[in-house]
Amino acid sequence: MRIKQSRLKIYYVRRAVSKKDSEKNTYIDYLPATLFSGVVWPASGKLQAEIYGQRLASIMNCKINGLYSIQPERNKNNYVFQSGLVLCEGDGVCVYVPPDAQPDYKIVSIKPYDPLYMELEKL
Secondary structure, eight states: OOOOGGGOEEEEEEOEEEEEOTTSOEEEEEOOOEEEEEEEEEOOSHHHHHHHGGGGGGEEEEEEOSOEEEEEETTEEEEEETTSOEEOTTOEEESSSOTTSOOSEEEEEEEOOSSEEEEEEEO
């Protein structure tokens, strides 16, 4: 299934990296943004309402076209596209903010369909 070209928009993803501060507390920091084109729309439907409940209002769906491969790394999967884009659960996505700001959504679920399907949650 293809995505209609007129619906594609440019979004930015920022890889999440776990870091430690001077007091040895861990926190999530984000690498510089990488652009991708996709379709983003609000979550809806009975199944997603059952899964997310009251959080449904802060969930968005996203589809990305392109050929990708799945590369396992420790306890998570990286989805590597031929264009060089790498996605993983927990990464930040800039939907309504500029690419140099902190991401406003994070990837909570990636489903390896064709095209790649993701669920994003508002931070």
